[in-house]
Amino acid sequence: MSRPTGRVLTLLELLQSGGTRTMTELADRLGVDPRTVRRYVDHLIDLDVPVEAVRGRYGGYRLAPGYRLPPLMLSDDEALAVSLGLAVARRSGPAVTTATASETAAAKIRRVLPERLARRLDAVLESLAFTAPPGDFAAPDAAVLLAVADAVRHRRPLSIRYTDRRGRRSERTLHPYGLVAHSGRWYVTGADPGIGEDRTFRLDGITDARILPGSFEAPDGADPARRVLTGFATAVYRHEVTLRVHGTIEEIRARLPAHIATVQEQEQEQEQEQEQEQEPATDADPAAARWFRVELRAERLDWLPGVLAALDRPFVIERPDELRDLVTALADRLAAGARRT
Incomplete structure (x- = not known):
């Protein structure tokens, strides 16, 4: 052009x-x-x-008023951006709609590209490599996604049919606060007026969504993304873990993000008592490094000793005893490996 x-x-x-x-x-x-x-x-x-x-x-x-716009026109850069976006979405994670819709959209764009530009795009796609396998997540139904988004925007209640991960089906009314995309999946979070609690649902588990009459008011400061992450951190799992970790919030969050664990600063008196028990050496700013209480839930514990070792901060395991045994076993293996000649 x-x-x-x-x-x-x-x-x-x-x-x-x-x-x-x-x-x-x-x-x-x-x-x-x-x-x-x-x-x-x-x-x-x-x-x-x-x-x-x-x-x-x-x-x-x-x-001129009332002028009907001509068909969509894309510049070279825009056509390449859209085509690459579709290709990457199909390969690296779930699309908003089905994979078939992404493929047909990409094929339509490819057919109308000038031959010179089409050859350049083919060269990029042929040379493109990915470091992770493609996502195997189910894509949300487009009609469900649009209905939920409309309800969020206009603060309208929703009636949904939902199937949870155990295959249990239910019909619910939801006051949706927002849509959240996390780790390849789509979620809607909001209030369930039937039980008076906040709930989060995966969109691929919703088979039908209908907007109901009326409206609702979202609570002040509603943060859908934070609600979803907090829900992951507090979900019911096999093991409940409680730790005390000394460091900065940034150091802890680097290894234990919000969707894995909740982190709460301890009271000053408790912190002083723990510092008397164990005076940690730290390269961080003393004013920023403090004792934090970390709580998380997990189906398995075998991944936690490595995370705590990588955290490289003083910590105390309050529960469970099984985690103490796993950390001790890892420490013994590391010590044995260091002694080998």
Whole structure:
């Protein structure tokens, strides 16, 4: 695409966004002088695009009211970005819609690309490698996703049919606060007025979502992403783990993020008692390094000793005893390996 042609398309895009654009604004955005802007406007008029000149102090150019926009047009960079985005989404994780929809959309874009650009795109896709296997998560139903998003935006209650991970089916009413994408899955979080508690549901477990009459008020400071992460950290699992860790919140969160563990700063008196019991050596700012209480739930414990070793901060295991045994066993193996010659 030649540079002048690209600027004419950029001018059309600016006018399509609505309102009147001044000559100064258009010249600045296009990087040309006012005379060239007028020439580009003439090009659009020659293509039967009804561009109107608006006179006066705040005059400029605009599209005629009621003008129906032409079909979607993409620049080379935009076409490549969309095509690569679809390819990466299909390979590295679940798409918002089905894989078939992503493939057909990519095929349509590929068919209308100029041959030169299509060859460049093929070269990129053929040379692209991934460090992780493709995601095997189920994609949410497009109709469900759109219904939930509409309910979130307009604060409307939802009726959903849900199947949990154990295969149990139920019908619920939900006041949805927001949509959250996390680790390849989509979630909706909100209040269940039937039980008076906040709940989080995976979208791929919702088989039907219908907007109900009425509206609701979301609580002040509602943070859907934080609610989802907190839900993961406090979910019911086989083991309940409680630790005391000395360090900064950043050091702890680097190994135990919010969706794994809850971290709470301990009271000053408790902290002083623990520092008397164990004075940790730390390279961190003494004012920032403190004792924190860390709680998490897990189906298995075998991954935790390695995490605590990588944390490289003083810690105390309060429960369970099984974790103490695993940490001791890891320490013995490391010590034995260090003694070998």
